[in-house]
Every structure is written in structure tokens, then in C-alpha cells.
Amino acid sequence: MDLMSQATFGYPTVSWFLPIVYGSLGAIPALLSLFFDFDQTADSLRSAGQDPRRNVYDFIIVGAGSAGSVVANRLSEHFNVLLLERGGDPNPLALVPALATILLNHPENDYMYRSIPQRSSCLSLNNRQSSWSRGRGLGGSSTLNLMVYLRGHKLDYDNWANITGDSRWSYDGVLPFFKKSEDYCVQCENNPNDVFEPQFHHKNGFLTVGKPPYQPLVEQFLQGCEWNGIPRVDLNGPYKEGAATVTYTQRNGRRLSTYHAFLQPILHRKTLTIEKYAYAYKVLFRGPNNEAYGIEYERHGRKRVAFATKEVILSAGSLDSAKLLMLSGIGPQEHLHSLGLKVRINAPVGQNIQDHIGTFPGPFLVEAPKSFNLDRDANAINALRFVNNGSGSLTTSGIHANAFFSSFRAHEEGNPEWPDTQWMFLGLGNWGVIDETFAHAFNVRSDVLKEFFDPVKGKDAFQITVMLSRPRARGEMHLRSANFRDTPLFNPKYFEDLDGSDIKVMVEGVKRAVFMSENSPAFRRVGSRLSPVPFPPCRHLPFRSDPYWECFVRHYSVSIYHYSGTTAMGPRDSPHSVVDSELRVIGTKRLRVIDAGIMPTVVTVNTNGPVIMIGERGAQFVLDTWDSYIRQRGHRSFNNYL
Known part of the structure; x- marks a missing residue:
């Protein structure tokens, strides 16, 4: 017998506890504010003692959300990575799934x-x-969503492959990257009438589903x-x-956010530097080929700059990655001109929101x-x-x-x-x-x-x-x-x-x-x-x-909070494309976007699972680009999950 189901604690369960429930819900704004203020102040004090000269990394990733957390995990296995996140630590209240809707819009x-x-x-x-x-904050919208994990329909991805001309974005091409992340909870299959096809799932990934x-x-x-x-x-x-x-x-x-799944287990890595409360506002370029080499950002009221010897990667989400590109001179020419911004590349950034x-x-x-x-x-x-x-x-x-x-x-x-x-x-x-x-x-x-x-x-x-x-x-x-x-x-x-x-x-x-x-x-x-x-x-x-x-x-x-398509992926010669099929920003060097913005068409399902896959797929594109460097160091990170 379930002892908890028999317990009454001497009171009618609802009548005495309900005022506590509503009192606790009423206190949520204050609790969120208290945690945020403490975390921001503590981080400001810690950052004041950091050496400002340590600002050169192999890769800079902007955004520690559903995709950025994955990319930081995979790249820091081999390279020195700086991960810039505009927010702070996720609030512990977000761990309680029943509070998900209540925590929106604070x-x-x-x-x-x-x-x-x-x-x-x-x-x-x-x-x-x-x-x-x-x-x-760390984990991005995976700390705030309703936790639904769906991959999408086969034709969602076959359509992407058709649009890009790249079969690596077909369903068969992306399936290994869904499986790579997954730690499927087989024992959670508690409804005997549900259908479960184990050949499409995986154990021992970072993400428990x-x-x-x-x-x-x-x-x-x-x-x-x-x-x-x-x-x-x-x-x-x-x-x-x-x-x-x-x-x-x-x-x-x-709740298992991408922070808890992909970042928290690797915080000990000396190759990973995370800077919270870091508001990136400009990508730095040099030369006629628009080679990205750094990021300007603000942290705790101080302007800072960091440099990347290999690549800059934008994973700030479909809205903020597009914003950062436009602030950096990549976007619709007439719009940027109207704001007095120097136009570096005329591109349809922000023109395909779905x-x-x-x-x-x-x-x-x-x-x-x-x-x-x-x-x-x-x-x-x-x-x-x-x-x-x-x-x-x-x-x-x-x-x-x-x-x-x-x-x-x-x-x-x-x-x-x-x-x-x-x-x-x-x-x-x-x-x-x-x-x-x-x-x-x-x-x-x-x-x-x-x-x-x-x-x-x-x-x-x-x-x-x-x-x-x-x-x-x-x-x-x-x-x-x-x-x-x-x-x-x-x-x-x-x-x-x-x-x-x-x-x-x-x-x-x-x-x-x-x-x-x-x-x-x-x-x-x-x-x-x-x-x-x-x-x-x-x-x-x-x-x-x-x-x-x-x-x-x-x-x-x-x-339903599934905005996408602002930096759409497609052929390099298409007027509708912002990034190519390897997520490189067209017209630049060493700059990629890896987040929901690259979807040429929105998937038919809740987008968190597909964005995590995009993080895995994008990280592998980066690792493949720098494969010779990795092989010189004697190891590779990706296994075939087909």
C-alpha cells in the first residue's frame, strides 16, 4: 500500500494547504527577484577579479540556450571556448514542472x-x-518551456534537404544527431498501450527524455x-x-534544461569559460572577406571585447541572433541604412519569421x-x-x-x-x-x-x-x-x-x-x-x-513560442538564405548561426528537441571543419548512432 496516499497529517488535505499554495504563488515574483539580484551581484563581484587580458579563445559562442549549451559542450571537449550568456543561473523554481506556466512573463x-x-x-x-x-539565463528557453520533447515529422527534414540541396538535413541525416543527445528513460514507459520503437532511441546521452x-x-x-x-x-x-x-x-x-543536461556536468572543464550577464552587441570583422574575429559585449556595466582564433558562433535564439547580425551590419540594406548602421552584407535577416x-x-x-x-x-x-x-x-x-x-x-x-x-x-x-x-x-x-x-x-x-x-x-x-x-x-x-x-x-x-x-x-x-x-x-x-x-x-x-526562420538556411546563391547548409553566414568567414533561426521552414512540432538537434548537427559541422587540428591531438568526438 502507498503510505503517502493514506496520509492525512490530521487535516483535510485541501482546506489547510490551499492558503499555503496561493501564498506561495503570490510570493513567486519576490522569490524570482531575490534570486536574480543575489546571482547578479555575486557574479559582478566575481568578475571584478578576473584578468581582463584573458580574452582570446578558439571559439566564442553567444547564447547558452537550447542550442548554445550543446555546442559549448561538444566544442569544449577539444578547444578553448568562451560562452557568453546574457542572463544568469536558472532559478531553482523552474525545476518544478507544475510551475512552468506560472513562471512565464517574469x-x-x-x-x-x-x-x-x-x-x-x-x-x-x-x-x-x-x-x-x-x-x-543559462539553459535559455529550455528553463521556461513546457518541457515537451518531440523531434518532428520525417517530411519536415526531407523538405529541408530539398530546400538546401544537402541530404545531411534529411530525416535520415539528422536522426543520428537526435539519438546522440538522448538518454531515453525506458522505465518511464508506464502506459502499456503506448507504442515505443526502441530502434529510434538511444541511452546514455546527456539529455534524459x-x-x-x-x-x-x-x-x-x-x-x-x-x-x-x-x-x-x-x-x-x-x-x-x-x-x-x-x-x-x-x-x-x-525539469531537465539544457543547462542541467549539457553544461552542469562539464563545469569542471578548464577549456570552458562561461561569462554570465554578458550582453553581446557587435560581431567584429576584418578584411575584405568579412572574417569574424571577436565580439564586443557589455558585462556588469563595463564594455568588453573577446577574440576568437577560429570561429564566432551565434546561438542567441532566433530573435536575438538576428538582432545581433543586424547590429553588426548584416541584414536588409534599406532597413540598416535607415538606422544609420553601416551595411556590411545585404541579407534577408529577420524576413522569414514563422x-x-x-x-x-x-x-x-x-x-x-x-x-x-x-x-x-x-x-x-x-x-x-x-x-x-x-x-x-x-x-x-x-x-x-x-x-x-x-x-x-x-x-x-x-x-x-x-x-x-x-x-x-x-x-x-x-x-x-x-x-x-x-x-x-x-x-x-x-x-x-x-x-x-x-x-x-x-x-x-x-x-x-x-x-x-x-x-x-x-x-x-x-x-x-x-x-x-x-x-x-x-x-x-x-x-x-x-x-x-x-x-x-x-x-x-x-x-x-x-x-x-x-x-x-x-x-x-x-x-x-x-x-x-x-x-x-x-x-x-x-x-x-x-x-x-x-x-x-x-x-x-x-x-506557442516557436519562432524560427529569421536566419534561414539555404543555397548560397538564394536571395532567401542567410546561412548555408553548414550554418555559415553567407558572405562572411568564420561566423555561424546555430539555433532555431536557421530553420527554412518551421518543424511541425514543439521546437526544443529540434533545436537541440541543430546544436548537435552544427557542432559536428564545426568539428569537421577543424578535423585536422583534432586529429593532430589524437581524438574525435562523434560516434555514429545510426
Whole structure:
């Protein structure tokens, strides 16, 4: 018998612990600020004693996020590496998966970017601006995301190979680099109905990946998908359409960021220097070939410069790597001229922004206490389970399963085996502050969500995030000014695709989710039904009609934080390319970009896993370039994981 499940500590579990839960949540901003101030002050004091003359390295990497942490790990095995990170240490609160959504949009660990006001989407967001969260600190957005680990569809990468003319970016070409990182938790396969294909997985990599121990309503969702024609598959192997229990970057129930996976185990290496709170603002070039040889940056109020004898690598994320290139004179010529910046290379930096946009049909109410309800489940028992053995409801980030399927558009374009719609299943009940949680996390108007959720608060429920996996809309970003401290202007242009089909795909995905959730036998057994409360800005329209759902999607549309494509990879002679297929910035020497910005088209899945792969693939390109140097020292780092 599970002793913890019998423990009551002499009190009604919910009633005495709930004030502690809400008090703790209210203290989060202060705790984040306290940790940030302490870490920044301590780092400033330590850096004051550093020798400023030690500023020459083999490689300089800008950004210690999902890709940069991987690149730093692989290169420092052979070379002296300087890793510059604009933020500091990740806050320990981020280790608790259940806090993931709550930790978004706090300035100590999130850059809190915003899009410009949107015309066709985000209509019920504050100022019609999409929230663009970006992780601040070692580990980057892997310390802030919802921990979902998915690789993507085979055709995502075969399409990249076709665009670049380089088969190394095909699915077969990138699979070894997914496997290289992975430490798959086979013992976490706790649902006997799940499909697991071991030949596509690997053990003993740096990144532990596996199924979470807490899976509310997942079996109902997966049975509902099967009833709807979406089979169970291993979503980290090849598939056409499919559904599966979520896989997390998680170890012992706790978040595993790329800092904890790739950097923390190698902090002892003398070949790796990490400088926190280092704000890079200019790449240094010399000669007619635009050879990169260093970085200018600011650290604790002091201007600094570091030099690279081999390469400079930008892994600051798709938004900030593009910003740094433009500040350094690489970008659209007219735009740079308008800001008084010297143009070094006219390139389409920032001109191919793609992002996954999502919406939240629901909540779907259920009869039994089956979902995660913060008011009920964030209790002393589950807190002790989490601390003692990494189990219980605090191990969930809120996403519990995924499904991918093809819309009418995928069929019409002749790609029925390349899904363009994703469902993320959220087994979340309607706790007392769910409206405030979503409003804060996604910049949605609090008055709208309060009116929407108030009538159903306290009820068990679930939601399904419907995500547009292959958007046709393309956005752009521009510098706000030549001042590196100014946040750029981001315009994703959601639902502004030329043929207007993006919104139609989303509406189809919403309607199919509603149909499955109310009619599949598995969900009917738990009494699943859509909340009768219409979304307030759309209540003038017939409830559940196509015009209602289009209104719903346009108003309640949020970024899923998968911005990419700003430094797109492609042929060197293409006007759309910023980097070539080995991630070298076209028109320069010894400068690469290795992060989500290089995606020519966004993958159909959550991007953290693919970005880690890009880090592995990019690092190997660098190692191959300097292969003769490595062989002189007698060792190589890459093994074949095919």
C-alpha cells in the first residue's frame, strides 16, 4: 500500500494547504527577484577579479540556450571556448514542472518580448500583442518551456534537404544527431498501450527524455484519437498521423534544461569559460572577406571585447541572433541604412519569421475528479511525493499528450501524410485562478478570461490546444533603433497568409477536437462536454457555428513560442538564405548561426528537441571543419548512432 496516499497529517488535505499554495504563488515574483539580484551581484563581484587580458579563445559562442549549451559542450571537449550568456543561473523554481506556466512573463527569467499589434489574430490579447516569452539565463528557453520533447515529422527534414540541396538535413541525416543527445528513460514507459520503437532511441546521452509519471485523462484522449482515426504511434519515430503520451525533458520528475543536461556536468572543464550577464552587441570583422574575429559585449556595466582564433558562433535564439547580425551590419540594406548602421552584407535577416499559433477550445467539463486541479492537487502529499521520489501531480507541466493529423489543406496540396495540425492535450481542471494564470502567461485580457472561466471554476475539466503546425503566414522583424538595448519590432502576421487558409485549418482543428471530445466513447464515459459559456467577444454569433469558431480563434489566439526562420538556411546563391547548409553566414568567414533561426521552414512540432538537434548537427559541422587540428591531438568526438 502507498503510505503517502493514506496520509492525512490530521487535516483535510485541501482546506489547510490551499492558503499555503496561493501564498506561495503570490510570493513567486519576490522569490524570482531575490534570486536574480543575489546571482547578479555575486557574479559582478566575481568578475571584478578576473584578468581582463584573458580574452582570446578558439571559439566564442553567444547564447547558452537550447542550442548554445550543446555546442559549448561538444566544442569544449577539444578547444578553448568562451560562452557568453546574457542572463544568469536558472532559478531553482523552474525545476518544478507544475510551475512552468506560472513562471512565464517574469522579467528575472523571461525577456517578455511582445509582437506589434496584430490585425487578424490575438484580438483579445492586451493591445492585440502576442506574448513572445524567451528564457533568460543559462539553459535559455529550455528553463521556461513546457518541457515537451518531440523531434518532428520525417517530411519536415526531407523538405529541408530539398530546400538546401544537402541530404545531411534529411530525416535520415539528422536522426543520428537526435539519438546522440538522448538518454531515453525506458522505465518511464508506464502506459502499456503506448507504442515505443526502441530502434529510434538511444541511452546514455546527456539529455534524459521520457514519459511523465502523472498522466490525467491521457488514456481517454488517446482512445478518443483512435476513434477519430488518429492511431497511437511513437511520435519520436517516423509516422504519418499519430498520437502519444507526452515525452518530457525530465529527470526524476524534475525539469531537465539544457543547462542541467549539457553544461552542469562539464563545469569542471578548464577549456570552458562561461561569462554570465554578458550582453553581446557587435560581431567584429576584418578584411575584405568579412572574417569574424571577436565580439564586443557589455558585462556588469563595463564594455568588453573577446577574440576568437577560429570561429564566432551565434546561438542567441532566433530573435536575438538576428538582432545581433543586424547590429553588426548584416541584414536588409534599406532597413540598416535607415538606422544609420553601416551595411556590411545585404541579407534577408529577420524576413522569414514563422511561428506556431494556437488556441484553447474548451474547457471540456468531466464528471469524475480526473484532471489536475491546482486547488485540490497542489497539496502536502503531492509536494512530499515530488521532493522524495519525483512523482505525483507536481511533475506535470500541463501538457499530457499530443496528436498530429492532416487537414483538408494537406490533402488538397497532395501531402496527406505530412500533418499540419497538432493537438496538445491539457488535463487541467478549472482551479480558482486559472483565468489569471492564462492571462499572465499569454497576455490575454484578464476581464475576458474572468468572464469566460468564472461560471465553471472548481469543476474538473480538460482543454486541447489546437496548433497550426505548418503555417503559411510569414512575418518579419526589424530593429527598433541602433541601440542594442532596445527590443526589436516583431510582426508574425498570423492569419495573414495570401490564400487565407491558415484560419480555416485552425477552425477545422477546433471543430474536430470538439467532436472527438464529446462523441468518442472514452470521453463520453467521463461525461465530457464543452462548457456552455461562449467566449465573451463572440457571443453575438450562434454558439458553435463556423463564424463563432472563427471569431474564437481570431480572438483567443496565442503564440506557442516557436519562432524560427529569421536566419534561414539555404543555397548560397538564394536571395532567401542567410546561412548555408553548414550554418555559415553567407558572405562572411568564420561566423555561424546555430539555433532555431536557421530553420527554412518551421518543424511541425514543439521546437526544443529540434533545436537541440541543430546544436548537435552544427557542432559536428564545426568539428569537421577543424578535423585536422583534432586529429593532430589524437581524438574525435562523434560516434555514429545510426
